[in-house]
Amino acid sequence: MHVLVTGGAGYIGSHTVVQLKAAGHEVVVVDDFSNAKSTVVPRLEALTGGRLEVHAFDLTDRDKVEALFAEHKFDAVIHFAGRKAVGESVEVPLEYYQTNLDSTFALVRAMQRHGCFRLVFSSSATVYGESATPPFTEDLPTSATNPYGWTKVMIEQVLRDVARTDDRWRIALLRYFNPVGAHASGTIGEDPAGIPNNLMPYIAQVAVGKLEKLSVFGDDYDTPDGTALRDYIHVEDLAAGHLAALTKLGSTDEVVSTWNLGTGHGTSVLEVLRAFEQACGHELPHEVVGRRPGDVAASYADASRAERELGWKATRTIEDMCVDQWRWQRDNPLGYPD
Secondary structure, three states: OEEEEEOOOOHHHHHHHHHHHHOOOEEEEEOOOOOOOOOHHHHHHHHHOOOOEEEOOOOOOHHHHHHHHHHOOOOEEEEOOOOOOHHHHHHOHHHHHHHHHHHHHHHHHHHHHOOOOEEEEEEEHHHEOOOOOOOEOOOOOOEOOOHHHHHHHHHHHHHHHHHOOOOOOEEEEEEEOEEEOOOOOOOOOOOOOOOOOOHHHHHHHHHOOOOOOEEEEOOOOOOOOOOOEEOEEEHHHHHHHHHHHHHHOOOOOOOEEEEEEOOOOOEEHHHHHHHHHHHHOOOOOEEEEOOOOOOOOEEOEOOHHHHHHHOOOOOOOHHHHHHHHHHHHHHOOOOOOO
16 A cells, blocks of 8 residues: 555654555555654664655645655555654644644545545544553543543544544554664664653663662552553554554445553552663663642553454563663663764
8 A cells, every 4th residue: 555654753653664664555655754864764773674755844844745646646644743742732832733633634634635544543542531441442432631631532523523424534543552662673762852752762761870779659559560551552552453444444434543552450650660670781870759730550552443343453562662662772872972
């Protein structure tokens, strides 16, 4: 298929591009590089063995989106593009609503006009809010606790409403949990701007000496070791889930389908820390501090629907995730070069 990948230079997008190319698909990437670096492109080309067509513009620019669709006959779109930092979304909510919603509006309008009706949307487990009890199933009501999460809830609703207007639409809403790890080559991985917001890249930067120590936020949760449980999924498993969903959209009668992509179980903060120490070969400095406001004791998926309907299942362990994350961080201690 001829596939447009929005945000294809980002963390999850780049790994998905590699797998799309390996599966024989023709890929075009749009990315404004506000949350990615252009130096990822030659690395992707080296991994895929050929030139990658990349368009550097903001997806909220309707004219440029329209021109791209006029130039290409796309069979499908995988939509990753958007702002994604929870904390930042609380500080600048209008920026998040405008960017994430307007980019989707521009994209879907162009898809409609040019007869492209197959869409895989990068949603998030944040749509389950704080009230649900894990494991989360896809039929739970959606809500959010921050503007980033609300943009995902809103876009899901927009896509459902649009799909009702034309039965040619086939849309996948992929709700995934905590992507970690990196490509086995160590040449592409997660390169967060500033101090990482998420556990695994933070631990990796402690391990490489870029950060002093890990703060463990609370050890008095009702969990086996007192620290919070999260569903960590290897980015390569996640990318494979996108390909499985893309394939399924070609054979399903469902106009909109929703799938969780996760491992189906939680791993504690201390378990991640111990696995990373094993991967990097030395102990890592850390201290237990108070809980963070808004954190819940446990968050993990029921991923059985994806296994049943997509034939997809996460296969990599937390040890695999830490080994690959460490290889990426060790070989790229400052992330991608500018």
